[in-house]
Amino acid sequence: MLRLLPVLLLACAPRGGAPIKLGGGDTGADSDDTIARDTGSGDTGSGDTGAGDTGGLPPTGALTADPTTLRFGSLPVGCTSVAREVVVTNDGDGDVEVSALRLAGRDAAAYAIPSPQGRTLAAATSLTVPVTFTPSEIKLFGQARLEVVGSTAAEVHARVDLLGEGAEDASYEDLFVQGQAASVDLLFALDQSGSMNTVHSEVARHLAVVVSRFTNLGIDYRIGFITTDSAATCATLTGPIVDPTTAKPAEAMSQQATTSRPCGGEEAFAATRAFLTSGEGQAFLRPDAMLAVYAVSDEEEQSAGFSPAQFASWLAGLKGGDVSRVSFHALAGPRTGTILAGCAVGSPQDADPSPRFHAAITQTGGEWGDICHLEIAPWLDRATVVASGLALRFPLTETPSGTPVVLVDGVEVDPDPANGWIHDAGANEIVFSGSAVPQPGGAVVVTYAFDTGCPTP
Numbered sequence: 001m002l003r004l005l006p007v008l009l010l011a012c013a014p015r016g017g018a019p020i021k022l023g024g025g026d027t028g029a030d031s032d033d034t035i036a037r038d039t040g041s042g043d044t045g046s047g048d049t050g051a052g053d054t055g056g057l058p059p060t061g062a063l064t065a066d067p068t069t070l071r072f073g074s075l076p077v078g079c080t081s082v083a084r085e086v087v088v089t090n091d092g093d094g095d096v097e098v099s100a101l102r103l104a105g106r107d108a109a110a111y112a113i114p115s116p117q118g119r120t121l122a123a124a125t126s127l128t129v130p131v132t133f134t135p136s137e138i139k140l141f142g143q144a145r146l147e148v149v150g151s152t153a154a155e156v157h158a159r160v161d162l163l164g165e166g167a168e169d170a171s172y173e174d175l176f177v178q179g180q181a182a183s184v185d186l187l188f189a190l191d192q193s194g195s196m197n198t199v200h201s202e203v204a205r206h207l208a209v210v211v212s213r214f215t216n217l218g219i220d221y222r223i224g225f226i227t228t229d230s231a232a233t234c235a236t237l238t239g240p241i242v243d244p245t246t247a248k249p250a251e252a253m254s255q256q257a258t259t260s261r262p263c264g265g266e267e268a269f270a271a272t273r274a275f276l277t278s279g280e281g282q283a284f285l286r287p288d289a290m291l292a293v294y295a296v297s298d299e300e301e302q303s304a305g306f307s308p309a310q311f312a313s314w315l316a317g318l319k320g321g322d323v324s325r326v327s328f329h330a331l332a333g334p335r336t337g338t339i340l341a342g343c344a345v346g347s348p349q350d351a352d353p354s355p356r357f358h359a360a361i362t363q364t365g366g367e368w369g370d371i372c373h374l375e376i377a378p379w380l381d382r383a384t385v386v387a388s389g390l391a392l393r394f395p396l397t398e399t400p401s402g403t404p405v406v407l408v409d410g411v412e413v414d415p416d417p418a419n420g421w422i423h424d425a426g427a428n429e430i431v432f433s434g435s436a437v438p439q440p441g442g443a444v445v446v447t448y449a450f451d452t453g454c455p456t457p
Helices: 194-205 208-217 249-257 268-276 279-284 308-317 355-364 377-387
Strands: 005-008 063-066 069-076 084-090 096-098 100-104 119-121 126-133 140-149 156-167 170-177 183-190 220-227 290-296 326-332 368-370 393-395 405-408 421-424 429-432 443-450
Touching: 063 140, 063 156, 069 084, 069 126, 119 126, 126 140, 126 156, 183 194, 183 249, 183 268, 183 377, 194 249, 194 290, 208 249, 208 377, 220 249, 220 268, 268 279, 268 290, 268 308, 268 355, 290 377, 308 326, 308 355, 326 355, 326 377, 355 368, 368 377
Parallel strands: 069 156, 183 220, 183 290, 290 326, 326 368
Antiparallel strands: 005 170, 063 084, 069 170, 084 126, 096 119, 100 140, 140 156, 170 443, 393 429, 405 443, 421 429
């Protein structure tokens, strides 16, 4: 999935449906595309005024730097941040000579880039520069910049302002940009055993959730229904494919969800494979679309000789091995429990524990729905968000020591399990729900204190 762009603002390191973290991680300082510090020409004079000091305006050069400001957040004194990257690009038509990159300004000593080297940057090419921050005292280090130097020391093609703070307690900012797919192929695999009649009716009642989410996101969807039986007569479409041109698509889906078929097998993995490798299934798949499978069953997955890992790998293979373009979701029993007693006594629906379903969900970044309590509408919405390439889960770089502050497009979002966010401490993720799920292109900033000392390299 397009799952995320996390950008770490303090020092950043999806899935498919992953956020995309921008920056962070190992920057490969030994790369041929890295230019580094000119230690002989850096400006450290006392007349520096910080971000307002131009250090020499760019002439007519064609170089640009992205981003134009690197923010490292606050960091304990003596700790070195994870490297953040600056990409310098020649947007012109000819070569540009870059003699060095240099750190300048009163606070330049708090920042570091690799050893100096020069190069000629050809048109439409880029180079990557890693920058780290190490505060020496408790203060704001905002009077520093990275400069792209031309053939002479006075020729500055581009500049990047640097901002970090030394503090007693560390804080961190993780920045993400929400992604989205353009088209999705969605396949429902419904268990046809007699114990599923109530579930089928409840699923049918809530299928408008899927259509609504796809429509609001502008997704070009294609939806089909099969059974969980892998027999040749059962691994076929129950009815016509539903797409945006279908009249009353939610009603068309509901009719297929409640259509009874003489197919009692509980082999969702094998049935999915049998259908998608058939001529009918190949016609259903579109090469450029994301692929999602929603299984609904009150019994454990029983495909012989087809493990969850093998199924997840096979599913990704339909999209060139890219697991971010596929997802598997299940409305099923809990991960563990006693056979025929997976649900708590008194639950609206009984179900077997389903560790195989849970394993496939985990390996494809999907969503589980609690069939015991008929948790259908919330599951359908979460699954459809992920199927659309949006992220619900945003992994944090450090472990918060308090309650994070979460902004989406500059607006603070309150913690709320229904229409807000929660912090999943086990996974160390911010998990959005309902109307609070960030829209495509939305910027998500999570700020929090952490008590682990220096950030993870």
